Amino acid sequence: MKIKRIDCRDRYGEFVNGTESEWIRQATNGNDTAFCYLVEAYQKPVFNLCYRLLGNTHDAEDAAQESFFRAYRNLKKYDPQRSFTNWLLSIASHYCIDCMRKKHAVTISTEELPETFQHDSNAPEPEKVMSKQENELRIQSLVNKLSPKDKAIIVLKYWYEFSTSDISDALSLTESSVKSRLFRARKELAGKLIDQSKKASRIKRQFNETQTI
Amino acid sequence: MKHKQFEKLLLNFEPLDQTEDDLLKTHLSSCQRCNDLRNAWNSIEQNIKSDPMVNAPPEFISNWEIYLVLAKEKRAKRTSIALAGSLLVVSSTGSLIFYLTSLSNFSISEILSLIFTRLGYFIAQLLHAIRGFSSLSKAFPIFLPISTGIGLSIFFMTIMLLGFWVVSMFRIILPKQGVV
Numbered sequence: 001m002k003i004k005r006i007d008c009r010d011r012y013g014e015f016v017n018g019t020e021s022e023w024i025r026q027a028t029n030g031n032d033t034a035f036c037y038l039v040e041a042y043q044k045p046v047f048n049l050c051y052r053l054l055g056n057t058h059d060a061e062d063a064a065q066e067s068f069f070r071a072y073r074n075l076k077k078y079d080p081q082r083s084f085t086n087w088l089l090s091i092a093s094h095y096c097i098d099c100m101r102k103k104h105a106v107t108i109s110t111e112e113l114p115e116t117f118q119h120d121s122n123a124p125e126p127e128k129v130m131s132k133q134e135n136e137l138r139i140q141s142l143v144n145k146l147s148p149k150d151k152a153i154i155v156l157k158y159w160y161e162f163s164t165s166d167i168s169d170a171l172s173l174t175e176s177s178v179k180s181r182l183f184r185a186r187k188e189l190a191g192k193l194i195d196q197s198k199k200a201s202r203i204k205r206q207f208n209e210t211q212t213i
Numbered sequence: 214m215k216h217k218q219f220e221k222l223l224l225n226f227e228p229l230d231q232t233e234d235d236l237l238k239t240h241l242s243s244c245q246r247c248n249d250l251r252n253a254w255n256s257i258e259q260n261i262k263s264d265p266m267v268n269a270p271p272e273f274i275s276n277w278e279i280y281l282v283l284a285k286e287k288r289a290k291r292t293s294i295a296l297a298g299s300l301l302v303v304s305s306t307g308s309l310i311f312y313l314t315s316l317s318n319f320s321i322s323e324i325l326s327l328i329f330t331r332l333g334y335f336i337a338q339l340l341h342a343i344r345g346f347s348s349l350s351k352a353f354p355i356f357l358p359i360s361t362g363i364g365l366s367i368f369f370m371t372i373m374l375l376g377f378w379v380v381s382m383f384r385i386i387l388p389k390q391g392v393v
Binding site for chain 2: 159179197
């Protein structure tokens with residue numbers, strides 16, 4: 001039996017070493033501890049995907065747990081020829097898209113920032129950190145305005161570096177549909193950023209004018 | 214200017230041939246709108262790429278273990294409810310047959326033959342209706358599509374209403390963040 005070794009360090013910034021297919025085999029045979037190893041190995045990419053799609057940590061955690069449970073339940077249907085990460089992220093994407101459709105509008109809470117967004121007191125230039133955080137939040141709020149499927153496509157493409165065929169496989173779309181949605185989403189995001197910048201510069205100009213008066 | 218054509222070249226990220234590349238460069242040198250679009254997208258892409266993966270909360274694994282236990286319990290509960298429901302249906306059908314046989318001195322075989330006779334009668338009536346329907350459609354060719362349309366719309370409306378009712382019942386009964 002071919003045993004594939006996991007090395008998630010390059011892709012997810014964390015080193016996870018083990019025998020993925022062995023864990024999957026054991027989990028399929030009902031070993032919950034083996035599945036727990038898989039959860040441990042993939043918690044970061046799955047949680048990040050849910051956070052990017054749902055916009056807040058609370059919903060993201062619930063969605064990630066539910067996605068893992070769905071994977072656990074359907075483990076027997078998993079095709080070993082397919083990448084386990086892609087399969088797992090596909091389950092999480094479908095679940096999050098359903099959640100977004102149910103919720104309609106998604107908002108990102110700026111009070112409840114996840115670990116990577118929280119202010120680091122040892123940072124040498126607090127203004128720079130704050131402006132970076134503001135920028136990240138601005139981008140996330142722009143992404144949040146996209147339709148559920150477009151948002152999932154953008155997240156999979158830019159945070160996970162999925163190819164068009166990987167995205168089409170994960171979201172059950174055709175490759176041409178993924179391409180046209182990607183184009184539309186990029187255009188929408190760029191257009192919204194331009195609008196925001198114009199609005200901000202108009203406000204700044206008005207403020208300067210009132211200051212001079 | 215044909216902005217759409219250049220927007221596609223700018224945002225599709227397909228490899229450009231020499232002619233397309235030259236056209237795009239010429240257009241960008243004179244079009245502020247397309248330049249803004251390109252700069253805006255570049256800024257977004259740069260921000261997304263520099264945005265790190267968000268870590269799961271530290272208690273994620275322990276929460277998962279609890280979630281798994283609760284979800285399994287919930288699933289087992291649902292399976293037992295479904296099993297009890299099916300047992301109830303089977304036993305009530307059995308009791309009904311038993312009640313009918315004891316009450317009316319009919320044997321089980323007689324009741325079954327009665328059911329099959331009724332079923333046969335129903336099928337014969339249905340066939341008769343279909344034959345009548347086809348002769349009517351021969352006489353009036355427009356009758357078939359209109360009546361089929363009306364029939365199908367009534368059918369789908371009923372199914373849809375039934376679906377809405379079932380979904381709303383589920384939404385009332387099941388908790389919002391339930392496990393499937």
